[in-house]
Amino acid sequence: MNRREFLSTAALVAGALTVVPRHVLGRGFVAPSDKITIMNVGCGYQGLSEIGDLLRCPQIEVIGVADPNRQTNDYIGWSPHGLRNSLRNLIDEPSWLEGITGHPGGRDVIKYVIETYYKKNRPGRNGTIHAEEDYRELLTKMPDVDAVKIIPVDHLHAYIAVDCFKRGKHQIMHKPLGNKLHESMKVVDMAVAQPDIATHILAYNLSGLHNINKVKAWVDAGAIGKLREIHNWTNRPVWPQYQEIPTEKPPIPPGFNWDLWLGPAQWRDYSPKYTHCCFRSWFEFGGGAIADMGIYSMMPVFNKLELGSAVSVSTRFSRAVKCDYDLVPSQVVNTWSYPDASAFRFEIPYKNGKGSIFFTWHDGGMKPDVPYGYKNDDLPAEGMMFIGEKGAIVGGFFMENAALVGLSPADEKKYSGMKADPLPDQNEMVAEGTPRWLQSWIDNVKGGKKNPGAFEFTRELTETYNLGSVSLQCNGRKLLYDPKTRTVNNDDEGNRLLHRDTRRGWEFV
Numbered sequence: 001m002n003r004r005e006f007l008s009t010a011a012l013v014a015g016a017l018t019v020v021p022r023h024v025l026g027r028g029f030v031a032p033s034d035k036i037t038i039m040n041v042g043c044g045y046q047g048l049s050e051i052g053d054l055l056r057c058p059q060i061e062v063i064g065v066a067d068p069n070r071q072t073n074d075y076i077g078w079s080p081h082g083l084r085n086s087l088r089n090l091i092d093e094p095s096w097l098e099g100i101t102g103h104p105g106g107r108d109v110i111k112y113v114i115e116t117y118y119k120k121n122r123p124g125r126n127g128t129i130h131a132e133e134d135y136r137e138l139l140t141k142m143p144d145v146d147a148v149k150i151i152p153v154d155h156l157h158a159y160i161a162v163d164c165f166k167r168g169k170h171q172i173m174h175k176p177l178g179n180k181l182h183e184s185m186k187v188v189d190m191a192v193a194q195p196d197i198a199t200h201i202l203a204y205n206l207s208g209l210h211n212i213n214k215v216k217a218w219v220d221a222g223a224i225g226k227l228r229e230i231h232n233w234t235n236r237p238v239w240p241q242y243q244e245i246p247t248e249k250p251p252i253p254p255g256f257n258w259d260l261w262l263g264p265a266q267w268r269d270y271s272p273k274y275t276h277c278c279f280r281s282w283f284e285f286g287g288g289a290i291a292d293m294g295i296y297s298m299m300p301v302f303n304k305l306e307l308g309s310a311v312s313v314s315t316r317f318s319r320a321v322k323c324d325y326d327l328v329p330s331q332v333v334n335t336w337s338y339p340d341a342s343a344f345r346f347e348i349p350y351k352n353g354k355g356s357i358f359f360t361w362h363d364g365g366m367k368p369d370v371p372y373g374y375k376n377d378d379l380p381a382e383g384m385m386f387i388g389e390k391g392a393i394v395g396g397f398f399m400e401n402a403a404l405v406g407l408s409p410a411d412e413k414k415y416s417g418m419k420a421d422p423l424p425d426q427n428e429m430v431a432e433g434t435p436r437w438l439q440s441w442i443d444n445v446k447g448g449k450k451n452p453g454a455f456e457f458t459r460e461l462t463e464t465y466n467l468g469s470v471s472l473q474c475n476g477r478k479l480l481y482d483p484k485t486r487t488v489n490n491d492d493e494g495n496r497l498l499h500r501d502t503r504r505g506w507e508f509v
Contacts, residue, residue, distance in 0.1 A: 038063070038149055040054070040148075040149045041150050043110040044152070045105055046174060048104065057442075070106050070107060073105075084097050091120070093116065111131045135148075153261070158186060159263060170199065175201055178462075181470065184462045185459075188455055188458070191454060192456050200451050207398065212399065216305065223388075225391070231362065233367045234397065250272065263503070264502045266284075286338075288472075290469075294461075295458070295461060306352065307351065307357075308351045310463065313347075341363060343362045345360045346360070346468065371394065383396055392404075463486075467479065470488070470494050
């Protein structure tokens, strides 16, 4: 073959390679030059709040959305029109949804937002956004989509993630991985077994990463002596906590597939007391305040201190009282919803096997005792504290403004000036329209190193918070847990509650 023939043949081969579908080249493969196609599963308040990150990133293209709700304006938010106004700014439509009350949500709403944004900002883009009520239908109709963002109610997270792993889809998930221990750990196991699938949990980037290095430096230097306890507390819940199962039977709203929203949960009649932000109130649908907020605050702590999964847990909690027609008060025996306030006490071993510490989570206004030497009469509404043999470190919920407390004057002088480089800000823009956390995931999708927010890096924390929920359902009893066998060894009921009584058709295969 002469040089001209060789070059002609090489050009034909190169041309043929450019039209080979990406899935032919390898499971989960995305060429470095390609846009990452993604579908957004979950189109409620949080899904709409976060859609801007995906739309503004030029390396990503959203091509599909799924949600059991078509369109409503009854979601609950942090201000009367905050969500609507932020979406107005995103799509540059100052009068969009004028006159509505409540917050918009549903697949038709997010479809409009995406299509409008792309029309104005990517005019060369072809096609419309595909919208389905069932994410499984969307995955079937769009088999070549690269990735899925998972952001519906908590009890669906693990099921969607498992489906995505089976189909070779990269994933971004809003915390938590699931609200039942064995379901959540199934997700972790699949993430470990498929390292070519890039994953990211949306807690890593919103946590107190930038503060943990200073705390770790103080602990390692012995500023507070041997670390004994960690406390983390929040003013959550900020949603209604229902202590009785709804008995009213309002009609299912038009355009809302209640059966699909229930998913793996056993059938029950529709009630608005289950949906939107209220789902966090129920053991069946949510993970309570610890799954809502504790993943943000404790993920950097577990990772930096190299903590393992809890080996025991007990809980204290508020108890609801009712007074029936006989005017005799009685406590509500509740096995279906989280209490108004609770405290979880976990024993957490270090991964290196050198001892353990106690970690206590407080919510609903519960707090730890004020430590010796603390300058104020009371701790803040939300915060974190590390207690050692010689003193304590007290800070905000993400350990912001961390300060040494109760040290001798000599130790105060010795340690107060210690410096530690903060970890990188995960929300810092590192490329056009792209924060650091998202770029890290994109690089992972395209063959780069493992993203530090990957699902498997939440293994121990995920196992721990799910165990706490089980203790609540067991009336606060102390449970002894073996992470190696993933069983509760001293309580048959506690062991059973590690699993869900899954509805037929939703079983993990």
